[in-house]
Amino acid sequence: MxxxxxxxxxxxxxxxxxxxxxxxxxxxxxxxxxxxxxxxxxxxxxxxxxxxxxxxxxxxxxxxxxxxxxxxxxxxxxxxxxxxxxxxxxxxxxxxxxxxxxxxxxxxxxxxxxxxxxxxxxxxxxxxxxxxxxxxxxxIEPLAVIVRAIHQSGFKTMDTCVVIGAGPIGMLTGIVLKFAGASKVFISDVAAKRLDQARAFGLIPVNPVKEDLEQVVKDATDGEGCDTLFECSGAAAAAMQMTDITRVSGNICIVSVHKAPHEVMLRDVNFKEQHIVGTRVYTREEFKEAVELxxxxxxxxxxxxxxxxxxxxxxxxxxxxxxxxxxxxxxxxxxxxx
Known part of the structure; x- marks a missing residue:
């Protein structure tokens, strides 16, 4: 065969x-x-x-x-x-x-x-x-990855969310967040076609080459930053910026696997008492949930x-x-x- x-x-x-x-x-x-x-x-x-x-x-x-x-x-x-x-x-x-x-x-x-x-x-x-x-x-299998990530993240209904990276995992994350009741979902990427598709899904696209993602999010949140951020790009710039974008006591979920060590502004994690959590794949129960979803x-x-x-x-x-x-x-x- x-x-x-x-x-x-x-x-x-x-x-x-x-x-x-x-x-x-x-x-x-x-x-x-x-x-x-x-x-x-x-x-x-x-x-x-x-x-x-x-x-x-x-x-x-x-x-x-x-x-x-x-x-x-x-x-x-x-x-x-x-x-x-x-x-x-x-x-x-x-x-x-x-x-x-x-x-x-x-x-x-x-x-x-x-x-x-x-x-x-x-x-x-x-x-x-x-x-x-x-x-x-x-x-269904990548959808199960998102189910796990959202469970890990601390996401709550009506959260303002940011997804960094609009590849398959980032796009699915935005879709599920919207379905789960997020008030706003910003998604950043440099690929125009992906951002156009994100807009069609009801997400708010941001091209970081043309716009300041942090400023866009803070303008929409009275200067506070997002409630929950999902890092789906694996990029060094995202690792450095994610704590700036996220509010005091906000949640950051690392969905992408970062292949190399990247700088993170850990002082923000202290001063803003932020919560950073990793996620990997999914449990059997979460896979079953993805089948149903x-x-x-x-x-x-x-x-x-x-x-x-x-x-x-x-x-x-x-x-x-x-x-x-x-x-x-x-x-x-x-x-x-x-």
């Missing part, structure tokens, strides 16, 4: 691989769509600390059950909870398997879903509710998917994402168009 395989730094190759083999407790899936995530970009660039070539990309996939299993029937649409936890470390023993000391993921630590078929353990699969489109269902946000999730690439052309997907002129937000691969 065909699969998109990481073969080394900047080498994503569509090639023939062995058919997957059934193991006890698994069910066969025909992959419909698989989303491309920031972690896939890191793998492609050769910077991911764990991914080893050869490796089939992809953990954000929608599958169609190809044979009756113990829990699922042929034809069911399912998405995987892709986390791989050890079950032994302190995090796992205390109910925090999602931040296991040796946490792994399908598509990073074992072959993923940018392929025609795969066998997956039934106990990690969630059925997609009837009526939700395939495109929207493919965004997808039905309420179907239209927005579909619009986040800006590009669908056939599997036969999937070798080009990383160049497409890197090309700002393409205006990508979320790119998914159609694994049945081969």
């Amino acid at each position: 065909k699969a998109l395989v990481y073969e080394g730094a900047k080498k994503a190759v569509l090639e023939e691989v062995e058919e997957p083999k059934k193991r006890e407790g698994t069910v066969k899936l025909d992959i419909k769509y698989c989303g491309i995530c920031g972690s896939d970009i890191g793998i492609y660039l050769g910077t991911h600390p764990r991914a080893k070539a050869p490796l089939v990309f992809g953990h954000e996939f929608l599958g169609i059950v190809a044979e009756d299993g113990q829990k699922f029937k042929k034809g069911d649409r399912v998405v995987p909870f892709p986390l791989l936890s050890c079950g032994q470390c302190r995090a796992c023993r205390t109910g925090n398997e999602h931040v296991c000391n040796t946490l792994g993921l399908i598509g990073i630590d074992k072959d993923g879903g940018v392929c025609e078929r795969i066998y997956v353990d039934e106990n990690v699969l969630y059925k997609v509710p009837d009526g939700i489109s395939d495109k929207a269902a493919t965004v 997808s039905g309420l946000l179907e239209e927005q999730l579909e619009q986040v998917v800006t590009h669908v690439v056939p599997l036969k052309d999937s070798e080009k997907v990383f160049d497409m994402i890197a090309d700002g002129a393409c205006g990508t937000i979320k790119v998914i691969v159609d694994c049945q168009d081969r």
Whole structure:
């Protein structure tokens, strides 16, 4: 069968691989769509600390059950909870398997879903509710990341919020905040097409090259700053600015993984008694919540998917994402168009 395989730094190759083999407790899936995530970009660039070539990309996939299993029937649409936890470390023993000391993921630590078929353990699969489109269902996994981030953040209804970075995670954060009752959601990015889409979602776009984000937010909040800020860019400038933008006793949630040490104005954290919290992936309960939430946000999730690439052309997907002129937000691969 065909699969998109990481073969080394900047080498994503569509090639023939062995058919997957059934193991006890698994069910066969025909992959419909698989989303491309920031972690896939890191793998492609050769910077991911764990991914080893050869490796089939992809953990954000929608599958169609190809044979009756113990829990699922042929034809069911399912998405995987892709986390791989050890079950032994302190995090796992205390109910925090999602931040296991040796946490792994399908598509990073074992072959993923940018392929025609795969066998997956039934106990990690969630059925997609009837009526939700395939495109929207493919965004359930990143949506679960946002559910976790909002739970971690201390967000309250009617908060004024700032999202730094309008990539897929930042855009989804803004969408969910709006749905959850934020009074205003500012979102910053330098990509004009992303800001236009953010405006269509009812968010307040800010281009920091043209406007002073801090001043825009303070003008809208009587000089106080936002209640809750979500850092989704991973940029050094954002790390330095986030405490200025956030009010006294405000909340800052670090959603993006900062790959290098960045300066943070810790004096602000002291003087303004701010709360900074990290977030990583999601719990099983939060993944289940994302499955349910997808039905309420179907239209927005579909619009986040800006590009669908056939599997036969999937070798080009990383160049497409890197090309700002393409205006990508979320790119998914159609694994049945081969």
